[in-house]
Amino acid sequence: MPELVITVARFGFLILLWIFVFTVVGVIRRDLFAGARSSRLVAAPRAVGASLGQAAKPAKAKRGRAAHQLVVTAGQLAGTRITLGEAQITIGRAEDSTLVITDDYASARHARLMPRDGQWFVEDLGSTNGTYLDRAKVTGPTPVPLGVPIRIGRTSLELRP
Amino acid sequence: MTAAALPAPSPATTGEQPGVRLARSRRNAELSLLLVAMVLVAAYGAMVEAKVLDTITADFWMPAAAVTAVFLGLHLVIRFLAPFADPALLPAVALLNGLGVGFLRRLDLGSAPPAEREDLAIFAGTGGRQLAWTLASVVLAAGLLALMRDHRSVSRYAYTLGLAGIVLVMIPAVLPSRFSEINGAKLWVRVGGFSIQPGEFAKLALLVFFAYYLVRKREVLSLASRRFLGIDFPRGRDLGPVVVVWLISVLVLVFEKDLGTSLLYFGMFVVTLYIATERVSWLLIGLVLFFGGVYLAYVLGEVVGGPFANFYLRAQIWLDPFADPYNDGYQLVQGLLALGTGGLFGAGPGGGQPGLLPEVQNDFIFAGIGEEIGLFGLSALLVVYLLIVERGLRAALAVRDSFGKLLAGGLAFTLGLQVFVIVGGISKLIPLTGQTTPFLSAGGSSLMANWLLIAVLLRISDGARRPVTGGGGKAARPSGGPPEQLHGAPTEVIRP
Numbered sequence: 133m134p135e136l137v138i139t140v141a142r143f144g145f146l147i148l149l150w151i152f153v154f155t156v157v158g159v160i161r162r163d164l165f166a167g168a169r170s171s172r173l174v175a176a177p178r179a180v181g182a183s184l185g186q187a188a189k190p191a192k193a194k195r196g197r198a199a200h201q202l203v204v205t206a207g208q209l210a211g212t213r214i215t216l217g218e219a220q221i222t223i224g225r226a227e228d229s230t231l232v233i234t235d236d237y238a239s240a241r242h243a244r245l246m247p248r249d250g251q252w253f254v255e256d257l258g259s260t261n262g263t264y265l266d267r268a269k270v271t272g273p274t275p276v277p278l279g280v281p282i283r284i285g286r287t288s289l290e291l292r293p
Numbered sequence: 294m295t296a297a298a299l300p301a302p303s304p305a306t307t308g309e310q311p312g313v314r315l316a317r318s319r320r321n322a323e324l325s326l327l328l329v330a331m332v333l334v335a336a337y338g339a340m341v342e343a344k345v346l347d348t349i350t351a352d353f354w355m356p357a358a359a360v361t362a363v364f365l366g367l368h369l370v371i372r373f374l375a376p377f378a379d380p381a382l383l384p385a386v387a388l389l390n391g392l393g394v395g396f397l398r399r400l401d402l403g404s405a406p407p408a409e410r411e412d413l414a415i416f417a418g419t420g421g422r423q424l425a426w427t428l429a430s431v432v433l434a435a436g437l438l439a440l441m442r443d444h445r446s447v448s449r450y451a452y453t454l455g456l457a458g459i460v461l462v463m464i465p466a467v468l469p470s471r472f473s474e475i476n477g478a479k480l481w482v483r484v485g486g487f488s489i490q491p492g493e494f495a496k497l498a499l500l501v502f503f504a505y506y507l508v509r510k511r512e513v514l515s516l517a518s519r520r521f522l523g524i525d526f527p528r529g530r531d532l533g534p535v536v537v538v539w540l541i542s543v544l545v546l547v548f549e550k551d552l553g554t555s556l557l558y559f560g561m562f563v564v565t566l567y568i569a570t571e572r573v574s575w576l577l578i579g580l581v582l583f584f585g586g587v588y589l590a591y592v593l594g595e596v597v598g599g600p601f602a603n604f605y606l607r608a609q610i611w612l613d614p615f616a617d618p619y620n621d622g623y624q625l626v627q628g629l630l631a632l633g634t635g636g637l638f639g640a641g642p643g644g645g646q647p648g649l650l651p652e653v654q655n656d657f658i659f660a661g662i663g664e665e666i667g668l669f670g671l672s673a674l675l676v677v678y679l680l681i682v683e684r685g686l687r688a689a690l691a692v693r694d695s696f697g698k699l700l701a702g703g704l705a706f707t708l709g710l711q712v713f714v715i716v717g718g719i720s721k722l723i724p725l726t727g728q729t730t731p732f733l734s735a736g737g738s739s740l741m742a743n744w745l746l747i748a749v750l751l752r753i754s755d756g757a758r759r760p761v762t763g764g765g766g767k768a769a770r771p772s773g774g775p776p777e778q779l780h781g782a783p784t785e786v787i788r789p
Contacts, residue, residue, distance in 0.1 A: 141340050142641040146666060148336065149673040152329050152388065156381045156680055159322045160687075208511075208571075209698075211690040215760045227445075230761050232694045236512065 199291035207287030220246035237285030326384035334391030344643030375755035393733035455502030461495035493742035504699035553726030628660035639667030688754035
């Protein structure tokens, strides 16, 4: 084997090794940097008025952007994301909930989120301590705008595009 | 309350339902990454032959093809059984495993008599055995994926697994030395020409138990505490289990003469505790206990000797390997010299002198590889380990149940800690202990246990990334049977 071929192969191998590493990073890039972006959003949540009438406004302005993810922003499950589909999402301490939260102030079947005509609604399922959309207590099915925290006990959830 | 009062009562799903986005399973990305990794493994094999044999034989590709076939098989299994599993895990692990097999085969080529080198059978020698173990381990990992359709089902066997784990840890300690001792460490069970390291499997079993126990106890552990010096410390009675595990790890240290495994078990438990409770105090307590125990063992080894003497010797070698470079410090000195010879870009695959390194197929594989691919290549391998750990932690973040979170976080951390312990050992950062380098070192038990670990991570990441279908989890739970009611467990009254 000529020395030149071996030297070229040697460095080619090392370069290919790093190309592999960077390809892997490329494949998982979306996940890698998703966390950084979300923490910024958590730091500065969109302000919502006290009344729900005002809360609906930012949602209207963002009609073009639909919710694709449900993100837990506070509580023991903080950082968890659920990709939203067509199915409703149940939240509670019961093991068969879509999002199982271990929160002292949550009920077994606490609340649920369901999509209707492109809008997600939150509904309290008769929980002991109540579900709050930002500061307002949820009494019936209530539309959830993007980026507005749904509070259940010490857990806080948000819809994200 | 039901959904009857909805403003739009018709449950019809229109085409422009914005909530719908097809979650991508990314299996094709996994396949292409896997193929790149396998090209690397084949290229490595060819370069080794070019350097060691001065020619490339016609069947240089056979070991690479064998591992490629079995990894592609696992890829297909994932495609059908865990379609949303993380796409980066399998290729990364496959690269390490393939390069490990390639390097071990390179050792065989180097040590075989020159006349026999060109027709070394693919299942011959250490490399061949590792290849066979790889095939078996990957099949076992695929079997675990098929058997365990939902990671939550493992929690049913948590106590059984915990007991099994402790028994597995204890077996080598109580067996007579001739069955269990290799190179001064009693970590093995030797039957005939066959030796297995039960501790590797105990690691997995114990982690399942830790995760289950902590999910039940996390509220108590994180709420009941006393504030002291600005840090929340847990109550004495909640410290019980952590003290027990600490004792077990010290016993492992003393009776099995293995600091690495002891550090691994202890670190594993402390970190799962930390993940469960989010309390920094656990990390502090853990570090203080461990360093206290290690220092005590060092002092006892100096004064009393006996069971502690081995550890004292290792610490002495670590402090000054050049004090006795031809006897006690020989291995570490040779390892450091190998890494130094490798320099930035290495001597090229097949160009090093791994024959000079004792235990190069085992503990010192990282130094042996480092001599040939240099810092540039070694750091790539370390980044690949880092990515595997990161993917595990990401799965832990994304999964929706606490048991899965703790299990995935613990498994990923354990893998990272093991790499740290051995790479730190050979680079003289910490005292050298006999840990295997995951996926690289020769050793069936370690390889198999680590592949099972990866199978569990794949399963959990599949659960984490799978889009939500159906309202309740029951419809989506294929394993059947009612889930264990972790949170229906009786609550403990907290009196601080």
